[in-house]
Amino acid sequence: MRTRLYSLDELNDIPGTTVFNALRSRQAYHLHKFCMSLMQPENREAFRADERGYLDRFRMSDEQKRAVLDRDFTKLIDLGGNIYFLVKLSNTDGWTTQKAVSSMTGMTPDEYAAMMRAGGRSPEGQRSIRGKS
């Protein structure tokens, strides 16, 4: 009999964290195809010239398109997105990765940068929703 090392439900027990998996990857397939298209300079130009029109080339949900237009990274993660794809969008905008990441924390980019310079976010109290440790 094969046994699991631990229940996969545990992955939902980490506060403020979405674990990217095969189902999410599929849900975000067309969103991610859009993100990877921005690796070509001519596509970046086409996107900048007409964001909505460019997005309509992809079979993304309207919700995903709206979240791209809003640069709502929290929403994009909710809709299946993964940060390594999504930074193609923030790179196109000339944002640093730090700015894109900070936008999900409820802090301003400056507040977030200051937290990182001071040593980052402590893991204390951030390990488990259930155990509150």
Next chain:
Amino acid sequence: MARITAGIASSHVPAIGAAFDQGRTQDQYWKPVFDGYEWVRAFETREDPDVVILCYNDHASAMMLDVVPTFALGMAEEFEVADEGWGKRPVPLVMGDPVLAAHLAEQLVIDEFDLTLMNTLDVDHGLTVPLSLMFGKCEEWPVRVIPLAVNVTQFPTPSAERCWQLGAAIRDAVESYPAGLNVQVWGTGGMSHQLQGERAGLINPAFDGAFLDDLTADPDRLRRITRLEFLREAGTEGIELIMWLIMRGALGERVEELNRFYHVPASNTAVGHIVLRPLD
């Protein structure tokens, strides 16, 4: 025969590459990071390796959309530098070693590691930032590189133990190669960091310090760290540390620590770096 003479691990933060490319290595923010790699740059000049087997992860640049390989080995003569959305890094083309790569592919699949073989592969900051840190600015890289891309993005990633075992199999494969090559294995990524959600910015110096210590003192403990524990303790992207265990597994039982460096932060990440010498 070929021999693995050293193992090197390093973070591969993209912002380090940007600072390097834009000549900001002496800025107040970046100087401590680049100073931390001075020792290894001199070491690499002395060691002059022929080939680096470079464990890294693709950041949705060449894979992860249409195909999601757990372990993918780069088989080509050369690997282009990917454009990740702000133009290609101005670094040399990465030259491969198709003959050694083919030998590794054969040996590792025979040894029950069912690798994906990449006959074409563009490489991103995960691979080129460590090259810049170890070799500095150059016209061409002074080594041939065999990329070994590991899925650390889409759960489930391979386990720490599986990565260790792959490293051990790489050691056997290299030692069965007839040419007298000086080979290094590099593990990249880490240390603690999380790039998404409200918990973004997580840094765990206690976890990182113990990880660095136990690469020499108690590697068996590191092999037992679960994926869940990596996510909880080191952040969703901190799980990249499993790639360090491929490097460590390739060095055999006993190693000597030659140098280490740890610094917080580089952008969102705790920078860690270690140089190990196999003793057996």
